Amino acid sequence: MLVRDLSETDLLASFVPLLPAGRATRLGPGDDAAVLGVAGDLVVTTDVLVEDRHFRTAWSTGEDVGWRAAMQNLADVAAMGAEPTGLVVALAMPGDTPAAWVTDLARGLAAACAPHGVGVIGGDLSGGPAICVAVTAFGELDGRPPVLRSGARVGDVVAVAGTLGRSAAGLALLTAHEHDGVVPPPGTDLLTRTYRRPDPPLTAGVEAAHAGATAMLDVSDGLLRDAGRIATASGVALDLDVGALAPDVELLAEAAESLGVDPLAWVLTGGEDHALLATFPPGALPASFRPVGRVGSGKGVTLDGEPWVGSFGWDHFGY
């Protein structure tokens, strides 16, 4: 059965009952808008996933895409030091999309959101030339100030919660398999799984806020590029310690060898694991974070004091 064999109403009837209610939901899907209970300041973010740009249906199930669409947005909420409460999902797709792909998408959204008490409270459906999943997520700060990109101070420690480079490695393995028949080495399922279903450390965002993080973001475009965003916003320089990234690099070594590439490049420039990158005053690191560098005066990002020559990470349009 394809979506063009169903009416919008039929499709919604198959999709909506699969969505989680959420702890802050006052009114879920079914009316012109949803209602979310909000006690204080509301955190809002949106990110879109586009077929063949962010995922391929040959590599990712509807459930994978639903999971990832939710997680990349929940990670942005967490990166503000907030707790996610709800999201809305706008879905456009061609008529020949299998109806089961859409219900799988709902299952993936639910799997990502339900454990965090996050409701999927509404959305929109449209036909379109490719599958496009746009999520808007909401979160609450519970009286805390948001953790911005602009608060890093000279002398702070740069720290990471979560994984780096695994999604990029997984994508490279899937691409090499599809185009060149390269068989992924055993044990690399973890990497393709991170590409399909990133698992960002969502609760570490609030932990970082409580611990006094001075700046934070989620690494979506690559460690160097996103560290550069903190550096620019804060008017400081970030120096990363390559030795501290060795465990991340080591985990990718076998996959990198099978493809003849440098695993450090995945760690430095691969986004989409949605690790949290934050800065803390010395001694303030919570247990979920590990130190990877220092904040200094100046601008830009260096590695052991040296500039990185090579790609800086993902950009949709340019360099």
Ligand SMILES: Nc1ncnc2c1ncn2[C@@H]1O[C@H](COP(=O)(O)OP(=O)(O)OP(=O)(O)O)[C@@H](O)[C@H]1O
């Ligand atoms: N179309 C837009 N209109 C208004 N603001 C935008 C638009 N696109 C991006 N922004 C804003 O620009 C800032 C950076 O956006 P960006 O999407 O790079 O952040 P991100 O979601 O953390 O990264 P990523 O998209 O790689 O996950 C955000 O504050 C975002 O709201």
Ligand SMILES: Cc1ncc(C[n+]2csc(CCOP(=O)(O)O)c2C)c(N)n1
């Ligand atoms: C099929 C396929 N090709 C390439 C990529 C790589 N990719 C796409 S967007 C992005 C950065 C974050 O984007 P955004 O800023 O839109 O969240 C990256 C690393 C992928 N995931 N899937």
Ligand SMILES: [Mg+2]
């Ligand atoms: Mg974005």
Ligand SMILES: [Mg+2]
């Ligand atoms: Mg972000």
Ligand SMILES: [Mg+2]
């Ligand atoms: Mg994002």
